[in-house]
Amino acid sequence: MRNYVLGLITNRLGSAALTLLIVSFAVFFATAMLPGDTATILLGQAATPEAVAGLRAAMHLDEPAFFRFARWLFGLLQGDLGTSYVNNVPVAELIGARFVNTMRLAGIVTLFAVPLSLTLGITAAMFRGSVYDRIVTVLTIGVISVPEFMIATSAVLLFSVYLKWLPALSFASDVTSFWQVLKIYAMPVITLTFVVSAQMIRMTRAAVIDTINTPYVEAAILKGASRRRAVLVHALPNAVGPIANAIALSLSYLVGGVIIVETIFNYPGIAKLMVDGVSTRDLPLIQSCAIIFCIGYLALITFADIVAILANPRVR
Amino acid sequence: MANLVEIRDLKVEAKTDSGRRIEIIKGIDLDIAPGEIVALIGESGSGKTTIALTIMGYARPGCRISGGSVTVAGKDMVALSERQRANVRGLEVSYVPQSAAAAFNPSKRIIDQVIEVTRIHQLMPPAEAREKAVSLFRALSLPDPDGIGNRYPHQVSGGQLQRLAAAMALISDPKLVIFDEPTTALDVTTQIEVLRAFKAVMKKSGIAGVYVSHDLAVVAQIADRIVVLRGGEVQEVAGTNEILADAKHPYTRELLSAFEPKPRGESIVAALERKPLLQVNGLIAGYGPVQPDGLPLVKAVQEASLSLERGRNLGIIGESGCGKSTLARSIAGILPASAGQLTLDGRELAPSARQRSREQLRELQIVFQHADTSLNPAKSIEEILGRPLKFYHGMKGKARDTRIDELMDMVRLPKALRSRTPAELSGGQKQRVNFARALAAEPKLIVCDEITSALDTVVAAAVIDLLKEMQRELSLSYIFISHDLSVVEAICDEIVVMYNGRKVEEITPAISKVPQHPYSKLLFSSVPKLDPSWLDRLERDPELVKTYVQG
Incomplete structure (x- = not known):
């Protein structure tokens, strides 16, 4: 039985690795197909054909695409993300600090959003049809429908412009006290919590309601269990799989999809870096960022799947 | 002696998808004496499970007890608060569901679910509850009574789960147990073992029971009194022997006549034509x-x-x-x-x-x-029947229309149903x-x-x-x-x-x-008969049962 579970998990990890390979292939060739020649752009208008050819040779741009892909992939496996075309700095160095920033923001949002969503989702399911459930449902649907830049700019307008409580920008450089950290993170965290929680609340509620409607929860109620016990002890453990997946999907958004929030609050995260990379045609940077997003996404989804496998006694 | 359960003018309403309220139980009176086993019998939709569940003060989602009283040991379940009802459920009245396979939580060990009642109502320490559970497993003749509780529900067979569900219902020494079609999902050879185990345990501890079923022969083996239901109304109430020997109501007679052997007449094709x-x-x-x-x-x-x-x-x-x-x-x-x-x-x-x-x-x-x-x-029914006509016979237009009418006529369906969809039919x-x-x-x-x-x-x-x-x-x-x-x-x-x-x-x-093969013999002898003493008299070769019954 134990071996069977290990087999399932290995299988899952293997398919994640395969997905990653396919994605890296797609990322590389998609960026390679961007119009324009990097060498020409880098050298500017004064470039002589000889200089362009020399630079192309130096950057291996004259090699067939497949060799460049192999070279790039091999570098990736060794942890070498390549060198930025634009300012000749290793990409790892460019990404490093930004990546930490993004992860920090994502981490704080997770700490707030997950417990909040689980509590609201589960309690809404527990009191399905009540006034409380309806309020939660209306609010979550409202939040899903409002685009995040709207929430972000409204928050800036309210807290920074009118109330003057919080700074409008989130430069993480001049932090001296814990209080300042709170102030800097408050608005991005609130905005992102709004964005990711709504989906999690809906999915958690639906997953729990699905299990509440099963005969074994009815059997628990007929044993005299309170509604609370029936939901927490009997329904919830069987809803872990779908809930873990809903959480993973929502959180994966935090890895790469927060560009609007980063732009509005001028937060130095990785998504903003990638957009800057696109405007300067910095291929190694774009590719590395895309791969990092993909790894983050796959890690979350794979983790959720493994949780679901372990939560099922039929395979455990 | 006072009755354990007294149901007076009970009414239950259900809300349809369109929001209309319809009465599904239309004023029922029912008494159950302590230690008496009463069977509720009727076809699907007759309200038998709904009535049984009201004894626990419970109505399924979408349903509501809209009138009357259900008195259990002096307490009116209809008037109690949800919390007070929870104190009766599992403790004084307990429930054995139709499909134990679905009613056991797949993610928890069986023993934890069996003794959960004692934990909810704080009856005894867990160790003592476990011992009691094991003794019940033994009384219900489950294999490996000491170890079976540590398994998960998917690791035991259907017949065993059904008996484990009974153990779960009996652990709190309730005054009344509701059995909701507890053997319907089982094979006949397995059903015998389960019925015997139920009967023995109920007799021994003098527990009253409500046995919900559609099968008169099964009910005849276990019930003292039979209530025949149809469309949410009581058709007939009488002792088991009385119902079997001298049913008054036409519907009861109809149910009984389904049991009369209808031997197949000699086939119409002459032996000469047989190939x-x-x-x-x-x-x-x-x-x-x-x-x-x-x-x-x-x-x-x-x-x-x-x-x-x-x-x-x-x-x-x-x-x-x-x-x-x-x-x-x-x-x-x-x-x-x-x-x-x-x-x-x-x-x-x-x-x-x-x-x-x-x-x-x-x-x-x-x-x-x-x-x-x-x-x-x-x-629609028309399209469903028209499709094979076109596919096999190339029928079109009027010819097909006429043929659809003929077919519906053959199977005794009114023509008015032609344009209905399957969901609108019984x-x-x-x-x-x-x-x-x-x-x-x-x-x-x-x-x-x-x-x-x-x-x-x-x-x-x-x-x-x-x-x-x-x-x-x-x-x-x-x-x-x-x-x-x-x-x-x-x-x-x-x-x-x-x-x-x-x-x-x-x-x-x-x-x-007369079958010759031992398995056929076992199978044929396991089909319940209307005779109430059939189960007690039935003798089965233990060796045979061991070989062929996965109970």
Whole structure:
């Protein structure tokens, strides 16, 4: 039985690795197909054909695409993300600090959003049809429908412009006290919590309601269990799989999809870096960022799947 | 002595999808004395489970107790608050569900679920509760009473789960246990063991019971008094013997008459005309990857051989997992056989339906158990019946319209139903449409796979009558697959008994009704009889039971 579970998990990890390979292939060739020649752009208008050819040779741009892909992939496996075309700095160095920033923001949002969503989702399911459930449902649907830049700019307008409580920008450089950290993170965290929680609340509620409607929860109620016990002890453990997946999907958004929030609050995260990379045609940077997003996404989804496998006694 | 349960003028309302409220229980009175076992009997939709659940103050989602009182040991369950009701549930009244397989939480160990009642109501420390559970497992003659609790629900069989559910209901020493069709999902040979275990435990501890069932013969074995329900109203209440011997109400008599043996008359086709219609030789079929020898990994049917003559019917009988449905599917070509020959009317049939000619497909039709899932819910009855007419006979326009009317007439469906969808029909009507769809092809042979199993007794009897009539008029042959011996006996000239993928015996009831093979004997003797003393008198060879019953 134990071996069977290990087999399932290995299988899952293997398919994640395969997905990653396919994605890296797609990322590389998609960026390679961007119009324009990097060498020409880098050298500017004064470039002589000889200089362009020399630079192309130096950057291996004259090699067939497949060799460049192999070279790039091999570098990736060794942890070498390549060198930025634009300012000749290793990409790892460019990404490093930004990546930490993004992860920090994502981490704080997770700490707030997950417990909040689980509590609201589960309690809404527990009191399905009540006034409380309806309020939660209306609010979550409202939040899903409002685009995040709207929430972000409204928050800036309210807290920074009118109330003057919080700074409008989130430069993480001049932090001296814990209080300042709170102030800097408050608005991005609130905005992102709004964005990711709504989906999690809906999915958690639906997953729990699905299990509440099963005969074994009815059997628990007929044993005299309170509604609370029936939901927490009997329904919830069987809803872990779908809930873990809903959480993973929502959180994966935090890895790469927060560009609007980063732009509005001028937060130095990785998504903003990638957009800057696109405007300067910095291929190694774009590719590395895309791969990092993909790894983050796959890690979350794979983790959720493994949780679901372990939560099922039929395979455990 | 005061009654344990007194139900007075009970009314329950249900809310339909469109928001309309309809009364599903229309003013019921019922008393249960301490230690008495009362059976609620009726067809699906008669409100028997709904009434039983009100004794626990519970109504399923969408339903509401709208009037009357349900007094249990002096407390009116209707008037109590939800919290006070929870104090009665599990402690004074407990519940054994219809499908224990669904009512056990799949993610928790059995023992934790069995003793949960003692934890909720703080009856005793867990260690003591465990000991008590083990002694109950022993009393219910479960195998390995010390260890079985540590398993998960999917690791024990259906019959064992049903007894474990009873242990779960009995652990708090309740005054009343509600059994909701507790043996309906079980095979007959398993049912006996479970019924005996229930009866012994209830007798010994003098617990009162409510036994909900649609099966009069099962109820006769266990109940002191029978309440016959229909459409949310009590039709008749009387002692068990009284009901069986002298039923007053026409509906009760109808239920009883479904048990009378209706021997199949001699088939109408004269012996001279008899020639083999279908021959099956050494058929092997199954599931899973194909092995080096060309056969599937799991062989559900192993070397089955049958032969059916024109105008005669063949019954295939056996318990769940014996391979009878797989056999039907490979005869129809839905699941191509891995080995063996099929011959229909002298011509060889290809294993897969895809390779058979349209004419061969037309001649052999199959009708499935669940009309709900085999009829397209988006199409009207007209379209469902029109499709085979066009496909097999190229009928169009007026000719097709007339034929659809004829078909509906044949299966006794009013023409007004033509434009309805399956969801708007009753279970029996849907099964008639399902059958008419097969008739539309004008087949020589119809394979009927458990077509009466999902129907109520009275409705099923009417469908069987229809089948017989169609046979007389259209000189059809049937292969009739069922787990229900009485149904098969009513319509078949030949009965094949299957066990574990193999054909163990072939019986011709017209010549001899006595089975020879030990498994057939066991199976035939396990079918409950209306006689209330049947269960107590039934003697079974323990060796046989050990060999053939996975209980």
